[in-house]
Amino acid sequence: MNDTRKKIVAGNWKMNLSLQEAQSLTAELIGMIQDEKHNACEVFLFPPFVYINTINKQIQDNPIQVGAQNCADQLSGAYTGEVSVSMLNSIGANAVLIGHSERRTYYHESNQTCATKINLAIQHNIIPFYCIGETLNERNANQQFEIIEKQLNDGIFHLSAEDFSKCVIAYEPVWAIGTGLTASPEQAQEMHAFIRSKIADKYSMEIAQKVSILYGGSCNDQNAKELFALTDVDGGLIGGASLKSRNFMNIINAI
Ligand code: PGA
Numbered sequence: 001m002n003d004t005r006k007k008i009v010a011g012n013w014k015m016n017l018s019l020q021e022a023q024s025l026t027a028e029l030i031g032m033i034q035d036e037k038h039n040a041c042e043v044f045l046f047p048p049f050v051y052i053n054t055i056n057k058q059i060q061d062n063p064i065q066v067g068a069q070n071c072a073d074q075l076s077g078a079y080t081g082e083v084s085v086s087m088l089n090s091i092g093a094n095a096v097l098i099g100h101s102e103r104r105t106y107y108h109e110s111n112q113t114c115a116t117k118i119n120l121a122i123q124h125n126i127i128p129f130y131c132i133g134e135t136l137n138e139r140n141a142n143q144q145f146e147i148i149e150k151q152l153n154d155g156i157f158h159l160s161a162e163d164f165s166k167c168v169i170a171y172e173p174v175w176a177i178g179t180g181l182t183a184s185p186e187q188a189q190e191m192h193a194f195i196r197s198k199i200a201d202k203y204s205m206e207i208a209q210k211v212s213i214l215y216g217g218s219c220n221d222q223n224a225k226e227l228f229a230l231t232d233v234d235g236g237l238i239g240g241a242s243l244k245s246r247n248f249m250n251i252i253n254a255i
Pocket residue numbers: 012172176177178179180216217218219237238239240241
């Protein structure tokens with residue numbers, strides 16, 4: 001782990017929890033963070049859209065930030081069912097996940113769609129967490145570097161250096177998400193270093209050294225410490241293990 005970069009642990013709740021469960025989880029986390037958190041890592045929660053406003057009010061002055069799991073690729077108008085970045089901004093969300101593999105797989109989001117969403121997020125002062133990762137077939141065919149490079153080139157490398165510096169990258173191998181198959185420390189470090197080298201090639205070494213690259217995919221309180229200790233891993237994007245306050249708090253403490 002490198003001390004010059006922001007450390008981040010983010011919980012992606014996906015389509016889980018009732019409002020009451022979400023509020024209880026948040027209340028438990030607030031208590032644990034007040035009592036036990038002794039590191040400088042930033043904590044983000046990504047609840048379903050409908051809970052963002054409530055959770056944001058609940059966290060008040062606590063060191064937790066709230067974001068959305070997705071946003072529209074348009075700003076306003078006749079797009080039934082969509083939620084824009086300006087709406088998110090108006091309810092105090094300050095981050096958004098873009099290009100999560102479930103969005104890419106089930107809702108056919110392309111790198112180009114991600115690029116549009118990233119632009120909109122930045123224009124509205126919302127931090128894009130750009131999610132990238134290869135599938136199992138792609139890894140088995142040894143195409144993982146090619147895929148990641150394309151996701152970077154087409155989805156985010158159009159940004160200016162200044163705007164790119166506002167983003168967070170999350171490397172989430174698709175084969176590791178929700179499967180219990182975590183990337184090995186070697187696989188995670190190899191890919192994180194690759195991503196950082198591509199950022200250095202595109203922008204500069206200075207920018208590459210500053211951007212936080214999170215690992216996601218079956219990260220839990222048993223493996224987080226080992227993953228977070230890796231030179232180029234700056235924290236985690238946590239799905240299943242973020243739904244239980246104790247598990248998530250242990251992961252926060254693992255940084
Ligand atoms: P998981 O999900 O931790 O449940 O594997 C991670 C993610 O999808 O962000």
